[in-house]
Amino acid sequence: MFLLILLGTIEGTAWLADSIWEFRRRLLVGYRQQAIDHQLQPTSSAQPAASPFTSPADLHNDDPRLFVRPHRDLPGTGGELVVGGRVIPDARHATEQEPLSADAEIATSGKQVFILGGSAAYGYPYNESDSLSGELRRLLNRPRAAGSRIEFSATRVHNTAYPGWNSHDLVPIANKIAADFQPDVVIIFAGNNEWVHWRTSTCLRPGDNTNPTKPEQFVPSDAPTANGARHVLTRLAHSRSLSAVQYLVFRWQRRQSLDSARDAHLAKFESTFRLHVELTGSTYALKHPEDLRRFDPQLWHNAKRRYLDEFRRNLVKIARTLKNSRVVLVTVPFNYRLAPAWNHRQPLASDTDQEASIRRAIALANTLIGDSQPGRALATLQAAEHPDCESPVLHYLKGECLVGLNRPDEAENAFAVCREQMVGHLGGRLSINREIRRASEDAGCELLDARELFDRVQAELGGHFNRDLIHDDCHPTPLGHHHLAIAIRDLLVSTTH
Secondary structure: OHHHHHHHHHHHHHHHHHHHHOHHHHHHHHHHHHHHHHHOOEOOOOOOOOOOOOOOOOOOOOOOOEEEOOOOOOOOEOOOOEEOOEEOOOOOEOOOOEEEOOOHHHHHOOEEEEEEEOHHHHOOOOOHHHOHHHHHHHHHOOOOOOOOOOOHHHEEEEEOOOOOOOHHHHHHHHHHHHHHOOOOEEEEEOOOOOOOOOOHHHHEOOOOOOOOOOOOOEOOOOOHHHHHHHHHHHHHOOOHHHHHHHHHHHHHHHHHHHHHHHHHHHHHHHHOOOOOOOOEOOHHHHHOOEOOOOEOHHHHHHHHHHHHHHHHHHHHHHHHHOOOOEEEEEOOOOOOOEOOOOOOOOEOOOOHHHHHHHHHHHHHHHHHHHOOOHHHHHHHHHHHOOOOOOOHHHHHHHHHHHHHOOOHHHHHHHHHHHHHHOOOOOOOHHHHHHHHHHHHHHHOOEEEOHHHHHHHHHHHOOOOOOOOOEOOOOOEOHHHHHHHHHHHHHHHHHOOO
16 A cells, blocks of 8 residues: 555656656657657768869950959958968968950060969969069069160069969960960969869779768668667656656766767767878878778879879970960979878878888887987888888888988988879879979970979078978968079070070
C-alpha cells in the first residue's frame, strides 16, 4: 500500500511539473526530430569546390579603349595589408584602372611605353608612384645627354597590367596596343599567374573517391531496432514520471552529441588546408602534407609542362604581334624563402617507394633544427635525398639548415630548388624563367634578367633571399620597382633597336 501511495505521489508531482515545464511534449518532439535526422543521414560528405580566385574579366571585346593604371596615387581601401601573418610595410589595397583612348594626342605625343603583366607589373600592393610604371615615368623624362636612344622629355608610360592576369589574358591586350596605339616600347613582366587557377583535384589518382564535386546521396538509414526502441520509449512516456526521467537522459545525450559534433567540427577545421597561413617556414607544410595515395605527382608534372609550353607560346605570340616595337621580356624575381605550402599542400616526396624514408628524415631533421643542430639535420636530409625524387619541403629544410650554418649562398640555392619543386601556384620559378629566356630567343626580343638583378642588388644591400626587395609572396617592394626601372632605363638607352 505504501509503495502505491509513493508511486502515485511521484506520478502526480510529475503531472504537475509537466503542466508547468511541458517536458513530455519536448521529449516527443525530440524523438520525432531524431527519427527525421536518421532518415536523412548522408552516405557521403560533400565538400564544395573552393575557388578563392576571381576569374579575369572577358577581354575579348571590340571596345577601342585600353584600361590603364592611373598616373596619380589614389586613396587605398581597407586597413593595413597583412600577408601570411606579417604586416607589409607601406602597402595598400589598390587595383584601380581608367580608360585610355587611342586618339590623335596619344599618337603624336612622343614616345609611348606600355607595361604588360599581372600584379607584380601593376605594382600591387603599392602606390602608382612606387610602382615600375611610376618610377620609369620619372626616370625616362629626366634630362639626359644628347644622342640617347629615347628622347626622354616626351615619353609616356602606360601601365596596362592588372592583378591576377596570366599570359593568356595579355594576348588581347597586346592586340589592342598593336592595332590602336603606336607603341615604341612594350615591357612584358609576367609569369606569376600561369597556373593560379590550377587545383589538386585535377591530379587525383585513378579510383580516388574524394571527388569534391560528387553529389550527396541520401538514403533511409534508421535501423528497425532504433525504430522499435523509440516506439517503446514513446509508450512509456505516457507516464509523466518516466517521461521526466527520459527527458533528463535525452537532454544529457543531446548535450553529449552537440559537444561531440562541435569537437568534430573543430578537428575538421584544423585538418582542413587553408591558403596563406605562414609567409615563411615549413610548419604548416609539415602539418598538412599532400597524400601520395591520392595525389599523382606525374599528373602535376604533365599539367605543369602544358602550362609552361602555353606560357612560352603566348609570350612569343605577343612579341610577334608587337614586332614593330621594342619588346623587353623580364624574368621573374621571387621570394626564395616563401613557405612551401603557400597555396597548395605539398607532397613530402614524389615517389611512393621513397616516401617513408624521406618522411622519417624530414621529421628527424625538423627536430634537430628545433634543437639547434643544423649540421646534423643537414646530414640527415642529404642522406635521404634522391636525385629522381622531388621534395620541396626537404629542400626548404636544407635551406634552413644552411642558414643556421651561416652559408646563405648555398641556402638560397636550396630555397630556389624548393620553389622549383613546389606544387601549384608560385612553384616552378626556375622553369618559368627558362621559358621567358627561350621566348626571348624565339621571338628575337630583348631580355632583362630581373632575378639576377635582384640577387645582385640584395647582395649589395648586405643580405639574401630578396628580403629587402620582396616583402610578401611575389610582389617587388618600392625599392625593387626602383631598381627594375633603372635597369630598364639603362637597357633602353644603351642598346639600339
